Amino acid sequence: MSNSSPGKLVIITADGACLGNGRENTRAAAAAILEYSGHRRAVACFIGTSTNQRAEMIAAAFALESLKEPCQVILRTDSQYVVETMNGTFKRKSNLELWDRLDKAAALHQVSYQWIRGHNGNHEQEAADKIARSTAKVGEPNPLVLSEAVARLENIYTPALREAVSTGLRYLASNCDGARDRDGIGFSKFDADFGHTLASKSFLSPRDVASGRRLLLRYQKQLNAFNPSLAAIL
Numbered sequence: 001m002s003n004s005s006p007g008k009l010v011i012i013t014a015d016g017a018c019l020g021n022g023r024e025n026t027r028a029a030a031a032a033i034l035e036y037s038g039h040r041r042a043v044a045c046f047i048g049t050s051t052n053q054r055a056e057m058i059a060a061a062f063a064l065e066s067l068k069e070p071c072q073v074i075l076r077t078d079s080q081y082v083v084e085t086m087n088g089t090f091k092r093k094s095n096l097e098l099w100d101r102l103d104k105a106a107a108l109h110q111v112s113y114q115w116i117r118g119h120n121g122n123h124e125q126e127a128a129d130k131i132a133r134s135t136a137k138v139g140e141p142n143p144l145v146l147s148e149a150v151a152r153l154e155n156i157y158t159p160a161l162r163e164a165v166s167t168g169l170r171y172l173a174s175n176c177d178g179a180r181d182r183d184g185i186g187f188s189k190f191d192a193d194f195g196h197t198l199a200s201k202s203f204l205s206p207r208d209v210a211s212g213r214r215l216l217l218r219y220q221k222q223l224n225a226f227n228p229s230l231a232a233i234l
Helices: 052-065 080-086 096-106 123-138 143-153 159-175 189-199 206-226 228-233
Strands: 009-019 027-036 039-048 072-077 110-115
Touching: 009 052, 009 123, 027 052, 027 123, 027 143, 039 052, 039 123, 039 143, 052 072, 052 080, 052 096, 052 123, 080 096, 080 110, 123 143, 123 228, 143 159, 143 228, 159 189, 159 206, 159 228, 189 206, 206 228
Parallel strands: 009 072, 072 110
Antiparallel strands: 009 027, 027 039
């Protein structure tokens, strides 16, 4: 922790993702949402082969490294491993080079570490998770995904969101096999029919975009397999 006078207060929500954790050929990435005085910025990096634990550590360090000046920082993560270790509860037995990186990244700031439960309705955590997973899948950060993540958090409807909703609806409508309830990949026929009605429109109104987005968010797994960047924009 820096001994300098406190700077501006920044709230960081960091998350790491490791696709195929525990298996060969993993793909990992780190992401974070940085918030200062109501303004948000999203950052991300591709890691490559890693583990979930290491990805979470890198996410915290990378987020702190993204700050441009000494700050007071509340760093939130769903990794108890990171929080308890940095708060001194857990002993450092492995990943020593990453703890050193995190120590150096934190030294410029006054940092408090807070655990938040993942996938539990925290919008910043869910946004960071989406970005990290998309980056791990694609292999590099997508600037559009980063800017659109901030737009979703601020409830801004953009042309990119409208296009993502249209593309997702067309995918949904064309991939439901007509099952009465749910088909082999989990699409509801009612949802597919509604998606087809919306997708057939030449222009989606803000209300259509909102309805289409709500529908598509039920199918994150399918959309991630189809187009992870599109799923992250939603």
